[in-house]
Amino acid sequence: MNSSSIIEFKNVTKQYDNDPAVLDNVSFEIERGKFYTLLGPSGCGKTTILRLIAGFTEASSGDIFFNCERINDLPANKRQVNTVFQDYALFPHLNVFENVAFGLRIKKWKKSDIDEKVKEALHFVNLDGYETREIKEMSGGQRQRVAIARAIVNEPEVILLDEPLSALDLKLRTEMQYELRELQRNLGITFIFVTHDQEEALAMSDEIFVLNKGKIEQSGSPTDIYDEPINRFVADFIGESNIVKGTMVKDYVVQFTGKQFECVDQGLNENEPVEIVIRPEDLEITTLENGKLQVEVDSQLFRGVHYELSCYDDDGNEWLVHSTKKASVGEKIGLYFDPEAIHVMRLGETEEEFDRRLEAYKEGDE
Numbered sequence: 001m002n003s004s005s006i007i008e009f010k011n012v013t014k015q016y017d018n019d020p021a022v023l024d025n026v027s028f029e030i031e032r033g034k035f036y037t038l039l040g041p042s043g044c045g046k047t048t049i050l051r052l053i054a055g056f057t058e059a060s061s062g063d064i065f066f067n068c069e070r071i072n073d074l075p076a077n078k079r080q081v082n083t084v085f086q087d088y089a090l091f092p093h094l095n096v097f098e099n100v101a102f103g104l105r106i107k108k109w110k111k112s113d114i115d116e117k118v119k120e121a122l123h124f125v126n127l128d129g130y131e132t133r134e135i136k137e138m139s140g141g142q143r144q145r146v147a148i149a150r151a152i153v154n155e156p157e158v159i160l161l162d163e164p165l166s167a168l169d170l171k172l173r174t175e176m177q178y179e180l181r182e183l184q185r186n187l188g189i190t191f192i193f194v195t196h197d198q199e200e201a202l203a204m205s206d207e208i209f210v211l212n213k214g215k216i217e218q219s220g221s222p223t224d225i226y227d228e229p230i231n232r233f234v235a236d237f238i239g240e241s242n243i244v245k246g247t248m249v250k251d252y253v254v255q256f257t258g259k260q261f262e263c264v265d266q267g268l269n270e271n272e273p274v275e276i277v278i279r280p281e282d283l284e285i286t287t288l289e290n291g292k293l294q295v296e297v298d299s300q301l302f303r304g305v306h307y308e309l310s311c312y313d314d315d316g317n318e319w320l321v322h323s324t325k326k327a328s329v330g331e332k333i334g335l336y337f338d339p340e341a342i343h344v345m346r347l348g349e350t351e352e353e354f355d356r357r358l359e360a361y362k363e364g365d366e
């Protein structure tokens, strides 16, 4: 275990009865003081990972370490972890102060120390003066802050947040994203945040784990994952993508839609079947002659900052384009893109193989 790691999962599997594994041989390390996000569709195992870290459920096999110590058998109340639940799980019959003070009272802290700590925690989440308010008199966003104050007052080493923003409207949600990120930086505590919203994950995280069916498909920084998705699932889940089948003709040449294009990838086999991703914002509208692809505009929506066009090529592939230029429905246009806009994905590549290839590619660039 790396010395900057605070949590490590080693080959952790979680299975209920004879059902398929909910987590399937998952390994990862969490470094101290960073903001991590578990991202994936409903049922992929995000909450299960949090419950294993918090000690609310046991692994069927594998090892879980906290500060280099194996904690599989450590009871939940002995772990240096606090959880903020999706529904906040506040005590409705207690006021704001007592909700936050609850854990410290159980630990039998002195009254004056409790007063000081609770005030400090409420100040951190911008709720000065709300001490005597009843929970039912608080808005969704304020309740959310009480739940966070209740978690930080215990000064845990890690805070687990299970979709804490999903009950809020879009504007408040965006505000809270900033606040949470700020709070994490100020406190320096490790946050493990769960969401199925890819934009939220990209905006907030130092590191993202993309999960699918109980496995980690890819882990990395938001830009790594956005720019270099390992496979179709990740490319599709993170942001909008154009994904087509292709062939790696040779180094720096890839073929799709029946044509060959210059690209920046090398080190694959000649004529290896691959999949190609091009992001909608990397496609430029141009004249038919200047386009690398020729398409017909099927629909167009104005999205505020850009137009979103759905176009089709002669083979029936759909091409999504985000552009500040507009076109007309039914118009034939050209699409231009740089060689760097083509992301080549090998079929069935493991994360280790992928990382090695990416590393070699980055070195070649220097």
Ligand SMILES: Nc1ncnc2c1ncn2[C@@H]1O[C@H](COP(=O)(O)OP(=O)(O)OP(=O)(O)O)[C@@H](O)[C@H]1O
Pocket: 016, 022, 040, 041, 042, 043, 044, 045, 046, 047, 048, 049, 196
């Ligand atoms: N106690 C249980 N018994 C049996 N199966 C369970 C139990 N708890 C969870 N599961 C199953 O484990 C899988 C993963 O559940 P989990 O709650 O981790 O998903 P999630 O990624 O948090 O999903 P969501 O985004 O919907 O919250 C699901 O298929 C779920 O049905």
Ligand SMILES: [Mg+2]
Pocket: 046, 047, 048, 162
């Ligand atoms: Mg969940």
